[in-house]
Amino acid sequence: MDIVRQESEAPRPESPRRRRFIARGAVVSLAAASGAGVSTGSAQAATPDNLPPNIPQWMREPGTGFLNPAYGLPSPFEKTVLRKLPDQPSPFPTATRTPLQSLFGSTTPNGLFFERHHAGVPAIDPAQHRLLLHGLVERPLLLSMKDLLRFPAVSRSHFIECSGNSMAEFKAPGKGSVQDIHGLLSGAEWTGVRLADVLREAGLLPASRWILAEGADAAAMTRSIPLAKALDDALLVYGQNGEMLRPEQGYPLRLLLPGFEGNMNIKWLRRLKVGDAPFQTREETAKYTDLMPDGTARQFTFQMGVKSVITAPSARQVLDGHGFREISGLAWSGQGRIVRVEVSIDGGRQWQAAALDGPVQSRALTRFRFPWVWSGQEAILQSRAVDEAGNVQPTRAALIASDGQNSVYHYNAIQSWKVASNGEVSNVHV
Amino acid sequence: MDIVRQESEAPRPESPRRRRFIARGAVVSLAAASGAGVSTGSAQAATPDNLPPNIPQWMREPGTGFLNPAYGLPSPFEKTVLRKLPDQPSPFPTATRTPLQSLFGSTTPNGLFFERHHAGVPAIDPAQHRLLLHGLVERPLLLSMKDLLRFPAVSRSHFIECSGNSMAEFKAPGKGSVQDIHGLLSGAEWTGVRLADVLREAGLLPASRWILAEGADAAAMTRSIPLAKALDDALLVYGQNGEMLRPEQGYPLRLLLPGFEGNMNIKWLRRLKVGDAPFQTREETAKYTDLMPDGTARQFTFQMGVKSVITAPSARQVLDGHGFREISGLAWSGQGRIVRVEVSIDGGRQWQAAALDGPVQSRALTRFRFPWVWSGQEAILQSRAVDEAGNVQPTRAALIASDGQNSVYHYNAIQSWKVASNGEVSNVHV
Numbered sequence: 098m099d100i101v102r103q104e105s106e107a108p109r110p111e112s113p114r115r116r117r118f119i120a121r122g123a124v125v126s127l128a129a130a131s132g133a134g135v136s137t138g139s140a141q142a143a144t145p146d147n148l149p150p151n152i153p154q155w156m157r158e159p160g161t162g163f164l165n166p167a168y169g170l171p172s173p174f175e176k177t178v179l180r181k182l183p184d185q186p187s188p189f190p191t192a193t194r195t196p197l198q199s200l201f202g203s204t205t206p207n208g209l210f211f212e213r214h215h216a217g218v219p220a221i222d223p224a225q226h227r228l229l230l231h232g233l234v235e236r237p238l239l240l241s242m243k244d245l246l247r248f249p250a251v252s253r254s255h256f257i258e259c260s261g262n263s264m265a266e267f268k269a270p271g272k273g274s275v276q277d278i279h280g281l282l283s284g285a286e287w288t289g290v291r292l293a294d295v296l297r298e299a300g301l302l303p304a305s306r307w308i309l310a311e312g313a314d315a316a317a318m319t320r321s322i323p324l325a326k327a328l329d330d331a332l333l334v335y336g337q338n339g340e341m342l343r344p345e346q347g348y349p350l351r352l353l354l355p356g357f358e359g360n361m362n363i364k365w366l367r368r369l370k371v372g373d374a375p376f377q378t379r380e381e382t383a384k385y386t387d388l389m390p391d392g393t394a395r396q397f398t399f400q401m402g403v404k405s406v407i408t409a410p411s412a413r414q415v416l417d418g419h420g421f422r423e424i425s426g427l428a429w430s431g432q433g434r435i436v437r438v439e440v441s442i443d444g445g446r447q448w449q450a451a452a453l454d455g456p457v458q459s460r461a462l463t464r465f466r467f468p469w470v471w472s473g474q475e476a477i478l479q480s481r482a483v484d485e486a487g488n489v490q491p492t493r494a495a496l497i498a499s500d501g502q503n504s505v506y507h508y509n510a511i512q513s514w515k516v517a518s519n520g521e522v523s524n525v526h527v
Numbered sequence: 528m529d530i531v532r533q534e535s536e537a538p539r540p541e542s543p544r545r546r547r548f549i550a551r552g553a554v555v556s557l558a559a560a561s562g563a564g565v566s567t568g569s570a571q572a573a574t575p576d577n578l579p580p581n582i583p584q585w586m587r588e589p590g591t592g593f594l595n596p597a598y599g600l601p602s603p604f605e606k607t608v609l610r611k612l613p614d615q616p617s618p619f620p621t622a623t624r625t626p627l628q629s630l631f632g633s634t635t636p637n638g639l640f641f642e643r644h645h646a647g648v649p650a651i652d653p654a655q656h657r658l659l660l661h662g663l664v665e666r667p668l669l670l671s672m673k674d675l676l677r678f679p680a681v682s683r684s685h686f687i688e689c690s691g692n693s694m695a696e697f698k699a700p701g702k703g704s705v706q707d708i709h710g711l712l713s714g715a716e717w718t719g720v721r722l723a724d725v726l727r728e729a730g731l732l733p734a735s736r737w738i739l740a741e742g743a744d745a746a747a748m749t750r751s752i753p754l755a756k757a758l759d760d761a762l763l764v765y766g767q768n769g770e771m772l773r774p775e776q777g778y779p780l781r782l783l784l785p786g787f788e789g790n791m792n793i794k795w796l797r798r799l800k801v802g803d804a805p806f807q808t809r810e811e812t813a814k815y816t817d818l819m820p821d822g823t824a825r826q827f828t829f830q831m832g833v834k835s836v837i838t839a840p841s842a843r844q845v846l847d848g849h850g851f852r853e854i855s856g857l858a859w860s861g862q863g864r865i866v867r868v869e870v871s872i873d874g875g876r877q878w879q880a881a882a883l884d885g886p887v888q889s890r891a892l893t894r895f896r897f898p899w900v901w902s903g904q905e906a907i908l909q910s911r912a913v914d915e916a917g918n919v920q921p922t923r924a925a926l927i928a929s930d931g932q933n934s935v936y937h938y939n940a941i942q943s944w945k946v947a948s949n950g951e952v953s954n955v956h957v
Contacts, residue, residue, distance in 0.1 A: 118678045118728060153655065153797075159745045160647030166623045167609040168638040171598070172778045174653055175771050179597040193596045201718035201766035202682035207636060208598040209770065217590030223604055225583065247852050248548045252632035252884050252894060288631035298548060315589045336631035338768065340639065341605050348602045367583075422677050454682050456886040464682060 118421050180209055181276055191215065194280025197408045197427065203454065203462040205283035207338050212345045213259050213281065216316035219365055223349035232371035235300030242349050245333060248290040254461040256284040256429045258401050260358035260385060260506040267502045270524045275411035278524065284462035287353050288336030293328045304373045310352050313367035320361045321375040322354065330355050333366065356431030356460040357399045360385060390501035401431035402509035403490050405438055405465070405482035416471060416520035424467040430484035431460060437483040438465040444477030444513065444527050476516040477527055493526055548851050610639055611706055621645065624710025627838045627857065633884065633892040635713035637768050642775045643689050643711065646746035649795055653779035656743070662801035665730030672779050675763060678720040684891040686714040686859045688831050690788035690815060690936040697932045700954040705841035708954065714892035717783050718766030723758045734803045740782050743797035750791045751805040752784065760785050763796065786861030786890040787829045790815060820931035831861035832939035833920050835868055835895070835912035846901060846950035854897040860914035861890060867913040868895040874907030874943065874957050906946040907957055923956055
């Protein structure tokens with residue numbers, strides 16, 4: 098079986114006409130190339146090509162030796178590609194958002210991975226950190242990081258999404274960018290230990306059904322985890338995109354529950370207590386429950402729904418000209434692999450399959466692409482994801498019809514971006 | 528077809544005995560857990576488990592709000608995990624090496640990706656940067672970054688290795704760490720444009736066979752690329768692990784030739800000239816040719832060989848106790864996918880298959896793992912990789928028998944680490 102990166106059978110740009118990707122201005126005479134300007138001349142301007150091109154300043158003298166030899170940083174020209182606090186100032190900000198509009202592929206750089214804290218970021222000395230495993234087990238364990246690093250390791254790519262991501266869209270279309278609206282979402286390659294392996298060391302007692310997970314932050318962030326998930330694909334992770342976890346992602350140890358809502362992936366993990374029932378913590382009673390139209394609340398809505406969003410073009414961007422451009426975005430599901438993403442450029446009347454970047458992995462960000470030639474007319478761009486369990490991303494109307502508008506969690510409706518005839522892109526509810 | 532991460536049929540730790548991964552000291556009575564110390568008590572010390580564990584200082588007060596909200600950095604406790612200049616001081620250092628011994632999975636964080644420069648790092652304004660495509664084409668093109676960003680994009684994971692990586696091992700075993708010896712190796716998810724797509728826009732003339740690629744550094748680093756590679760899997764990349772290329776990796780544009788020696792992946796790419804023969808640049812005549820024992824030199828040895836190295840345990844580490852530990856390392860090949868890695872713990876007499884982390888991708892770093900129980904006796908650890916083209920990583924003796932000791936490039940022999948009875952690990956030639 099060949100599992101090198103595959104591209105799906107979805108459309109490549111329709112016709113193999115030449116120079117359909119670029120504006121005619123990019124075709125130059127060499128006379129223009131050897132000077133500073135870019136000709137707007139046509140392909141007919143064939144000229145001798147033995148002239149050297151213009152030599153930029155940065156070729157005239159040696160560059161800096163090593164910018165940051167020990168640990169590198171992005172180019173100063175990328176200084177606007179940053180995580181972002183909410184626009185509304187707060188004395189106690191609790192989240193930063195990932196700049197989805199500026200990123201490529203399916204990896205979120207560690208420096209741009211979104212943050213959500215309940216009591217700030219604790220400064221944990223990994224040599225002092227311990228994980229206590231107790232409760233309904235044969236042998237309580239107190240594990241150091243050194244102990245955990247000696248277990249067999251696994252590396253897997255998974256997304257994490259805050260269950261409150263895009264919550265404001267339940268009410269009205271937000272004015273912000275895709276970062277503001279959907280930026281509580283990131284993905285990484287995680288490395289750690291199977292929770293099942295650690296539980297086996299402790300020996301589960303027959304009555305065990307749930308596990309309390311507690312963080313070592315001042316909030317002692319605490320959630321109940323069903324044992325079935327713990328024994329399935331749960332990991333105790335210490336690695337993120339090849340290096341140790343970042344402080345704001347739980348350094349030195351985090352629970353990873355692939356596909357479950359972000360807050361359950363307990364950061365700074367210090368304690369696992371095995372019990373026979375959910376522990377009914379504050380974060381699963383007063384918070385993180387979903388209020389339905391009939392006044393009841395859903396509890397333990399662990400899995401994130403199937404969802405996708407177009408990141409380019411997206412709100413607050415302005416298209417800089419007509420012609421070919423690629424529509425690109427991310428799709429993900431808490432219930433498995435993405436099997437299909439469809440794109441509409443007319444507000445949902447017609448749909449066409451997008452190409453998926455491979456390898457497509459379970460409960461991981463999947464990049465989709467769709468070729469588009471913008472003629473300059475108004476358009477409504479949408480994407481719709483389908484996962485391997487058969488879940489289809491709902492329209493906003495369908496989501497509200499079933500769940501109402503009181504739940505601030507698990508908003509996964511189709512996102513609509515309106516492209517105006519002047520190229521401005523904005524968030525609309527259609 | 529399910530292509531979620533697969534683990535090969537290679538051995539899991541042999542027997543399912545309990546508590547085989549951790550030292551007995553990790554099993555605690557809760558009395559110990561509630562204090563500061565870790566008991567060395569046995570599993571029999573069952574006690575009530577309703578005592579709260581010790582509350583560390585970092586839970587007693589809120590953490591910092593946001594450490595680096597805009598662009599995050601590693602924990603201060605990870606300050607020793609850094610790229611490294613050579614031990615021998617130089618007025619003109621030209622390389623930093625990746626800390627392979629400290630990394631997980633198959634991704635190299637951008638901040639730790641190895642560097643090799645020929646004239647420092649140019650500070651390029653992406654708005655001013657242009658790529659000139661000329662020579663044997665119908666239409667010369669001068670492309671801005673904006674032009675290139677409008678082409679269809681692809682994202683692919685590939686390693687880059689300096690062809691001089693581990694060159695000193697041709698002569699004698701180096702005294703350094705795996706970072707010092709093999710650290711001119713890194714891997715990333717790259718995003719960019721197929722070079723074939725751009726060449727199609729320009730229109731290749733019938734005589735075209737080779738392409739000159741030139742960098743916009745003060746060295747004007749220049750190499751000849753066979754057209755077949757350019758039309759196969761070559762990319763013009765602007766993205767690295769989800770964000771824009773780092774300055775030291777060629778910001779804003781780099782040629783990526785998957786599996787070819789590092790220096791050919793021209794950074795700060797400014798010019799592609801299509802010709803009918805190799806251009807015989809300095810970097811492929813005076814440099815980057817391989818001197819053979821008979822006095823002739825191999826030229827255009829593009830592909831990196833099949834290679835692997837154990838990163839843990841590795842030289843300069845000291846095993847901190849007997850018992851279970853995982854042997855882990857990286858394998859890669861310039862000729863395709865890794866299909867098998869074998870590990871020997873007795874200096875190459877017996878070999879056993881290691882597990883491969885999936886998805887295994889072509890010309891990409893592949894993490895392998897092998898369970899090992901160290902009894903405290905001296906051991907010689909080796910790994911041997913096999914790629915899908917059937918290439919087998921050679922022993923050092925076999926490599927020298929065929930290529931001699933004058934070539935400083937393409938050293939891909941099996942690495943041997945000696946574990947002494949006191950736990951010290953060192954580099955040996957066996």
